[in-house]
Amino acid sequence: MPHVEAPHPSEIIVRELxxxxxxxxxxxxxxxxxxxxxxxxxxxxxxxxxxRLVDALRPMLRTILGEGAAAAVxxxxxxxLR
Amino acid sequence: xxxxVIVSLPLAAAALQTVLVPALGADAHSWWAFHLAWxxxxxxxxxxxxxxxxxxxxxxxxxxxxxxxxxxxxxxRFGVGPDRTWWLTRMPGFESFDVVYALGVNGCATLGAFLxxxxxxxxxxxFTVSDRQRRVAAAASAAVALAIGIPVLxxxxxxxxxxxxxxxxLFAAISSLGDVICFALVAGLARIATEFRGGTLQFTWALLAxxxxxxxxxxxxxxxxxxxPGAADQTILATEAIYCAACVAAGAAxxxxxxxxxxxxxxxxxxxxxxxxx
Numbered sequence: 296m297p298h299v300e301a302p303h304p305s306e307i308i309v310r311e312l313x314x315x316x317x318x319x320x321x322x323x324x325x326x327x328x329x330x331x332x333x334x335x336x337x338x339x340x341x342x343x344x345x346x347r348l349v350d351a352l353r354p355m356l357r358t359i360l361g362e363g364a365a366a367a368v369x370x371x372x373x374x375x376l377r
Numbered sequence: 378x379x380x381x382v383i384v385s386l387p388l389a390a391a392a393l394q395t396v397l398v399p400a401l402g403a404d405a406h407s408w409w410a411f412h413l414a415w416x417x418x419x420x421x422x423x424x425x426x427x428x429x430x431x432x433x434x435x436x437x438x439x440x441x442x443x444x445x446x447x448x449x450x451x452x453x454r455f456g457v458g459p460d461r462t463w464w465l466t467r468m469p470g471f472e473s474f475d476v477v478y479a480l481g482v483n484g485c486a487t488l489g490a491f492l493x494x495x496x497x498x499x500x501x502x503x504f505t506v507s508d509r510q511r512r513v514a515a516a517a518s519a520a521v522a523l524a525i526g527i528p529v530l531x532x533x534x535x536x537x538x539x540x541x542x543x544x545x546x547l548f549a550a551i552s553s554l555g556d557v558i559c560f561a562l563v564a565g566l567a568r569i570a571t572e573f574r575g576g577t578l579q580f581t582w583a584l585l586a587x588x589x590x591x592x593x594x595x596x597x598x599x600x601x602x603x604x605x606p607g608a609a610d611q612t613i614l615a616t617e618a619i620y621c622a623a624c625v626a627a628g629a630a631x632x633x634x635x636x637x638x639x640x641x642x643x644x645x646x647x648x649x650x651x652x653x654x655x
Contacts, residue, residue: 315641317576319505327503358500359578361430361437364642 304345305329305337307375308352311368315360328352345376380580380636386629387587387622390415394621395614403613409459411617412450415624419447422628422635426581429638435496440634442489443627449482479548483555486592487562493585494565497572504572511568518564525593526557529600553596560593577637584630591623 302310305325312321325348329335332351333344340348349372356365394411401407423444430437456465465471497504504511530553536546563586570582598616602608 313576315573315576315578315637317573317579319574320502320572320576323505324502328501331501355500355502358435358496359502360638360641361434363429364638367642 303338304340304342304348304376308345308348308372311372311375315368324352324355328355342376346373349373349376378632378636380577380633383629383632383636384580384584386418386632387584387626390418390625391618391622395618398614398617406459408617409454411621413454415621415628416447416450416454418628419624419631420444420451420628422631423447424631426631426634426638429635435492435499436634439489439492439496440631442485442492444631446482446486446489447624447627449478449485453478475545475548476551479551483551487555487558490559490562490566490585490589493582494562494569497569502572504568506568514564514568515561518567519561522557522560522563522593525597526553526560529553529597530557532600532604549596549600553600556589556593556596559589563589577640578634580633581630581637584626584633588623588626588630591619591626595620595623 308325309318309321312324316324326337328351329337329340329348333340333347335344349369352372353365353369356368359365360368394415398407398411423440427437427440427444430440453465455463457463458466465474468474506514530550533546533550533553536550539546566582566586566589570579570586573579573582595616598612598619602612602616
């Protein structure tokens with residue numbers, strides 16, 4: 296059976312943000328918030344720190360999407376990171 | 378409503394008006410009714426988007442203010458009527474009220490546009506272009522706004538001073554000043570639309586940029602044709618089509634935002650507690 300590598304946590308978060316933020320801003324947001332809130336580069340994120348990154352992204356999501364949509368996106372992010 | 382349909386609304390509305398007005402007669406009653414309809418579209422779109430946010434949220438304020446810039450003209454039109462003969466025109470101090478009304482509409486539109494530009498940075502997002510490129514784009518937009526708006530503003534202020542402080546010219550001058558400021562914000566709105574490219578939010582900011590550009594073009598065109606004998610009648614379909622597209626673009630921006638948020642909020646993961654309740 297071919298070995299399939301699981302996507303990196305940062306890639307999972309980017310993938311969830313792309314539909315509304317677009318690929319450029321989704322990628323920039325992950326990098327900016329990871330560096331700003333966790334002092335980590337996206338490639339240094341593991342599953343546990345990625346969950347903390349989702350916490351850090353919450354105010355941004357609420358500002359742009361409003362509380363309801365932001366909560367739904369956050370749920371999807373956490374589920375995808377499990 | 379699908380985003381592709383929403384994006385085409387401004388052009389569709391402008392085309393519809395251009396076809397219907399000659400058939401109905403391009404008189405004051407037709408324009409009164411069409412303005413009412415397009416402001417109604419703007420109002421519904423903006424207040425519909427505001428409802429997706431909590432009162433007090435930055436984008437709630439942005440949408441509420443932009444919606445206010447449509448609500449006030451609707452109330453005003455029901456006050457003055459198509460021939461400017463209805464009850465409001467008979468109120469004492471109506472001319473002063475006219476100026477306050479112009480300040481209110483343009484204040485709402487300008488502050489709303491500023492908050493839409495502010496939202497990107499307030500959310501903690503960063504631009505992918507350099508600060509220098511961003512400043513150049515903002516300066517270019519401001520320069521174009523001033524190049525188009527200042528000559529118009531100059532003529533209207535001169536007329537206003539000549540005709541008294543409560544004249545139609547003062548009303549037009551306030552409107553043009555508001556549009557110049559709004560247009561100076563177009564670069565910011567367009568920049569944000571570019572940052573969101575590939576995502577559903579790009580349509581909201583792009584349509585807001587189109588709306589603000591349309592208002593300035595409309596005011597500039599009106600100011601020019603008013604000074605060329607006979608030009609106003611010949612170009613009225615074109616100038617009113619610009620205004621129609623601008624109003625509907627603002628409403629479509631609200632509808633696009635609402636659609637994008639609904640799609641983002643349609644979580645694939647059930648909310649906590651729903652499974653337990655099932």
